[in-house]
Amino acid sequence: MFLTITTTGTPERPATELGFLLHKHPEKAQAFSTSYGTAHVLYPEADAERCTAALLLEVDAVALVRRGKGKGKGRGGAPDAALAQYVNDRPYAASSLLAVALSGVFSSAMKGVCNARPELPGVPRPLRIEVPALPARGGEGLVRRLFEPLGWTVTAEPVPLDTEFPQWGDSRYVRLELESADRTLAEALRHLYVLLPVLDDAKHYWVSSDEVDKLLRAGEGWLPGHPEQKLITSRYLSRRWSLTRQATERLELVRLAEADDSEVEEIDNAVEAETETEERPTPLAVQRREAITAALKASGAARVLDLGCGQGQLVQALLKDPAFTEIVGLDVSMRALTIASRRLKLDRMGERQAARVKLLQGSLAYTDNRLKGYDAAVLSEVIEHLDLPRLPALEYAVFGAARPRTVLVTTPNVEYNVRWESLPAGHVRHGDHRFEWTRAQFRAWAEAVAERHGYRAEFIPVGPDDPEVGPPTQMAVFTLTTPKEAKAA
Numbered sequence: 230m231f232l233t234i235t236t237t238g239t240p241e242r243p244a245t246e247l248g249f250l251l252h253k254h255p256e257k258a259q260a261f262s263t264s265y266g267t268a269h270v271l272y273p274e275a276d277a278e279r280c281t282a283a284l285l286l287e288v289d290a291v292a293l294v295r296r297g298k299g300k301g302k303g304r305g306g307a308p309d310a311a312l313a314q315y316v317n318d319r320p321y322a323a324s325s326l327l328a329v330a331l332s333g334v335f336s337s338a339m340k341g342v343c344n345a346r347p348e349l350p351g352v353p354r355p356l357r358i359e360v361p362a363l364p365a366r367g368g369e370g371l372v373r374r375l376f377e378p379l380g381w382t383v384t385a386e387p388v389p390l391d392t393e394f395p396q397w398g399d400s401r402y403v404r405l406e407l408e409s410a411d412r413t414l415a416e417a418l419r420h421l422y423v424l425l426p427v428l429d430d431a432k433h434y435w436v437s438s439d440e441v442d443k444l445l446r447a448g449e450g451w452l453p454g455h456p457e458q459k460l461i462t463s464r465y466l467s468r469r470w471s472l473t474r475q476a477t478e479r480l481e482l483v484r485l486a487e488a489d490d491s492e493v494e495e496i497d498n499a500v501e502a503e504t505e506t507e508e509r510p511t512p513l514a515v516q517r518r519e520a521i522t523a524a525l526k527a528s529g530a531a532r533v534l535d536l537g538c539g540q541g542q543l544v545q546a547l548l549k550d551p552a553f554t555e556i557v558g559l560d561v562s563m564r565a566l567t568i569a570s571r572r573l574k575l576d577r578m579g580e581r582q583a584a585r586v587k588l589l590q591g592s593l594a595y596t597d598n599r600l601k602g603y604d605a606a607v608l609s610e611v612i613e614h615l616d617l618p619r620l621p622a623l624e625y626a627v628f629g630a631a632r633p634r635t636v637l638v639t640t641p642n643v644e645y646n647v648r649w650e651s652l653p654a655g656h657v658r659h660g661d662h663r664f665e666w667t668r669a670q671f672r673a674w675a676e677a678v679a680e681r682h683g684y685r686a687e688f689i690p691v692g693p694d695d696p697e698v699g700p701p702t703q704m705a706v707f708t709l710t711t712p713k714e715a716k717a718a
């Protein structure tokens with residue numbers, strides 16, 4: 230595994246400053262032992278005009294396997310799989326190991342600290358980075374989509390499987406070259422630290438929750454708002470669902486705090502465009518909003534409540550459809566409402582649009598007269614955030630007091646959790662979920678609610694309806710059958 234960093238110099242800014250920046254003297258070859266092998270730093274060339282530092286990682290495949298395994302545990306599984314742990318590409322290809330070595334050997338450089346020459350790290354300079362063999366799942370196209378938005382000129386040449394047998398086609402490796410005329414080294418290292426493992430897409434270690442902090446630290450200043458932020462986050466966190474969600478929420482807050490509003494719109498569009506590319510499935514949240522919008526339209530609703538509206542994504546989607554003449558978002562969280570209001574640009578909306586939308590703070594655990602007289606109410610992924618004993622209060626506030634003609638309730642189907650690749654057994658999908666129900670539990674609750682308040686309940690799957698475990702999201706559509714007056718009579 231091999232990576233080189235080259236800079237060129239001028240009389241005032243000699244290229245050998247790279248040695249100060251990396252905290253590694255150009256005239257010495259140095260070796261650092263790590264838990265999975267030895268990292269060497271050497272300078273193939275070092276003069277005032279041009280200086281190249283190379284990081285060479287000699288991986289001890291056996292140590293790597295020993296380290297990864299729990300002590301004394303037997304190794305089950307196919308013999309091939311056991312062998313593949315020793316005979317694989319780890320020693321040759323850049324990967325998460327190289328990223329870890331980068332952060333270990335060049336930690337001060339990555340933080341942008343240089344005690345000997347404190348002014349140096351802040352100075353952008355010409356940089357050229359080469360990685361001769363980078364495993365790239367997603368190919369050259371993805372390499373470009375990751376690095377080009379960060380201002381790098383990218384060369385990514387597929388490496389043929391075997392030069393003697395070109396008919397075999399290309400391997401999953403590329404030779405990567407990144408060039409930039411003015412870059413700080415710290416920035417460059419932080420890009421590599423995150424994006425090399427993202428491209429490799431096979432971390433050598435178990436990803437735990439402190440990886441979210443590492444990602445956000447290394448991603449500071451460039452990851453929030455990167456057009457491939459979702460893919461980067463998900464792959465970096467080995468597709469662990471709950472971690473990816475945590476990271477996404479924190480990045481969203483950073484982005485909203487940093488971005489001015491025009492930028493917010495651009496990024497939203499980029500995210501939307503991304504969800505339309507065919508190789509990636511439509512995110513569940515998008516499918517949910519589509520299912521809700523379709524059910525609302527089928528009910529003929531024009532004045533709609535979004536109860537527990539969160540950061541306002543559904544309100545925003547509904548505003549695009551003129552069939553909805555009034556949309557009210559309610560949430561107990563002021564922070565969520567602040568983000569929603571920025572997302573919707575409430576303060577800059579034209580008068581006619583502004584007349585269609587309102588955000589209210591309130592709790593669904595209490596009867597609220599402001600919620601009376603609407604055609605429909607949506608509770609999207611909200612009930613599971615209430616403690617079970619509070620649920621009857623919500624039920625009364627919505628079905629007993631507000632009493633719209635249509636109520637849509639969505640909630641996770643816990644049976645589907647086994648299908649989320651990286652959701653550990655027995656875990657709920659979100660830290661704040663107080664419960665997650667099976668299809669039978671949800672149905673029983675919904676039917677009892679309908680019965681008590683004069684509604685009829687129908688059930689609609691959202692997302693892929695798995696023949697065994699059902700869909701990831703379950704939705705109940707309640708329709709009022711007994712007008713209040715008739716019930717009272």
Ligand code: SAH
Binds near residue numbers: 537561562593594610
């Ligand atoms: N409806 C959104 C957000 C779901 S997250 C979506 O589908 O994406 C759940 C939301 O319910 C959070 O924003 C939380 O603040 C809100 N919430 C939780 N308890 C609530 C209560 N008692 N009253 C109102 N909102 C509540």
